[in-house]
Amino acid sequence: MTMRAGSLVCALVLVFAASAGAQPRVWPGPRAEPTEAALADARASFVRGTELASEGRWADALEAFERAYARSGVPAALFNVATTLRSLGRYVEARDAFDQLLEGAPDDADEELRAEATRLRSEVAARVALVILGGVPRDPSAVLWLDGVRLSLDETRPVTRDVDPGPHSLRLELDAHAPWLWEGTIEDGARVTLEATLEALPETRRRRPGLWITVSLVVAAGLATGAYFAFFHDRGLQPASEAVIRL
Amino acid sequence: MTRRRRLTLAAAVLASLGGGACGDVDAILELELALPSDPDRVAVVQARREPVGFDDAWDASGIVAFPLDAPSETNLSIVSDGDYEQALLVRVRYCTSAACDALGDERAPESRLIVERAFYLGERTSARWAIPSVPTESAPAAETLSRCDVRGCRDGVAASYCRTDGTHFCE
Numbered sequence: 001m002t003m004r005a006g007s008l009v010c011a012l013v014l015v016f017a018a019s020a021g022a023q024p025r026v027w028p029g030p031r032a033e034p035t036e037a038a039l040a041d042a043r044a045s046f047v048r049g050t051e052l053a054s055e056g057r058w059a060d061a062l063e064a065f066e067r068a069y070a071r072s073g074v075p076a077a078l079f080n081v082a083t084t085l086r087s088l089g090r091y092v093e094a095r096d097a098f099d100q101l102l103e104g105a106p107d108d109a110d111e112e113l114r115a116e117a118t119r120l121r122s123e124v125a126a127r128v129a130l131v132i133l134g135g136v137p138r139d140p141s142a143v144l145w146l147d148g149v150r151l152s153l154d155e156t157r158p159v160t161r162d163v164d165p166g167p168h169s170l171r172l173e174l175d176a177h178a179p180w181l182w183e184g185t186i187e188d189g190a191r192v193t194l195e196a197t198l199e200a201l202p203e204t205r206r207r208r209p210g211l212w213i214t215v216s217l218v219v220a221a222g223l224a225t226g227a228y229f230a231f232f233h234d235r236g237l238q239p240a241s242e243a244v245i246r247l
Numbered sequence: 248m249t250r251r252r253r254l255t256l257a258a259a260v261l262a263s264l265g266g267g268a269c270g271d272v273d274a275i276l277e278l279e280l281a282l283p284s285d286p287d288r289v290a291v292v293q294a295r296r297e298p299v300g301f302d303d304a305w306d307a308s309g310i311v312a313f314p315l316d317a318p319s320e321t322n323l324s325i326v327s328d329g330d331y332e333q334a335l336l337v338r339v340r341y342c343t344s345a346a347c348d349a350l351g352d353e354r355a356p357e358s359r360l361i362v363e364r365a366f367y368l369g370e371r372t373s374a375r376w377a378i379p380s381v382p383t384e385s386a387p388a389a390e391t392l393s394r395c396d397v398r399g400c401r402d403g404v405a406a407s408y409c410r411t412d413g414t415h416f417c418e
Contacts, residue, residue: 031316032286041343041351048350067350071287071343237275237371239324243311245294246326247335 022151022161024096027066027081029073042072049080058088075101079113083120091124092162098124127188129165133172134158135196141175165190172196274366276325276335276397281377285315288355288381291340291347294325296333301359301389305338312345315381327366335365336389341381356382359389365397367417372399 030038049064062084069077082097098121102114136142136159144151146161147168153159165188172180177198186192282290290313293305313321325335337360342352358378365372374397376390395409400416409415 030287035287038287045350064350237273237369239275239326240277240371241322241324243292243313243322244324244326245292245309245311247294247296247309247328 024099025093027069027078027097027100029069030071034072038071042068042074042077045071046074046077046080049084053080053084053087058084062088075104075110075113078104079117082117082124086120086124089164089166091127091164094124095121095128127165128162129186129188129190129192131161131163131168131170131186132158132191132193133160133170133196134194135180135198136172137174137198139174141173143173145169145171145173170194170196172198174198176201273329273368274327274331275371276327276362276365277371277373278323278325278337279373279375280313280321280323280339281375282313282315282319282321282339283378283380284318285341285381288315288341288343289313289345290315291342291345291355292323292337293340294335294337296327296330296335298333299336301336301338301386307346307348310346312342312347315341325365331366331368332364335362336360337362337376339378354385357385357387358382359387360392361389362392362394362397364394364415367399367415370399370417372397372417374398 034042045064045068049061049068052058052061052064062081065077065080065084068074069081078097078101082094082101085091085094085097098117101117102121131146133144134157136144136153136157138155138157142153144153144159146163151159151161163186165186167183167185170180170182177200180196180198182194182196184192280290280292292311292313293309295305299305311323313319325337327335339358340347340352340355341357342355343349344352347355360376362374365374374392376392394415395407395413397415398405398408401408408417
């Protein structure tokens, strides 16, 4: 196995070792061979991204590089996506972009680009932190939020997620339980183990027959009203297509 | 609030609003669109009523996007709640993003259609617009569809949907 192939294998092993608990992000390239117009647009976006990056406008530069890659599929554009994410401190995504580049680039891709991508991939991967959360029940009503974003939970426990270093928050919700909350700052490359503890609400707070009676009455009244309008009042026009424009 | 509770409350609210949510609309044009193929672009469709013109600025509301992977026939319902006698303006922009807001989309080529009269109170009408190829211009001349070419209020094949006095069967 050549050194280049070895680096790639190492990178792929790291992908599977480090992409904890979530699917890595994928940057789409063109669906077909890019047209001349698409390539011209990609070139313009690439140049624009480079200018923006030189001005320190990383978020704008990222958008330009992502567009350049989407239109052309050129590895250099994806490399710049990855390095821009690194400059933004979004190391998890930067690592995913480098992985996509190393995995997808043809063997005859620029050797220097590949070597630099491998080096930077190692650097950003070392900065990605890992959160290991125990105590999450395998219950369909369990809902876990990370930084305000709801996580998709599978059956794997403990729940693990790669995160960028910095401040984070977690919130776990479960029916008839008080929510569990955590806030803290996670250092570069840290491995943070947490245990969620959920306290059952008192019986009086859990069973609120008044609420359910009210909800049932509202539902029944709504259905009756809907049925009246649907069957007796008027069979009004409804759009025939799923695509609708309302003027 | 947990998912189950949110769903329950949402169901209650929707049910309580049942009459309104399922209520009537006043007039609908079912537009059959024959779109060309351009895998690098999406067709972004918008509609307005006169006195808005094609050269006026249209905000981003009421956008419907269709992929252009292959030549396709697609259907679009345009719903109106008033001003039925005003002409309907429809434009299809061929953009690189579904919101037509990517770099370069401001100069996207465009197809334009004017429907002389599309809507009649309480009626469903239909029309077909075939676009054979993606145009090159971003401000082309508009095609015009006569009121008598807008199908409605008469079943079966008709040479025209207007009476001999020029009034539409839906009038």
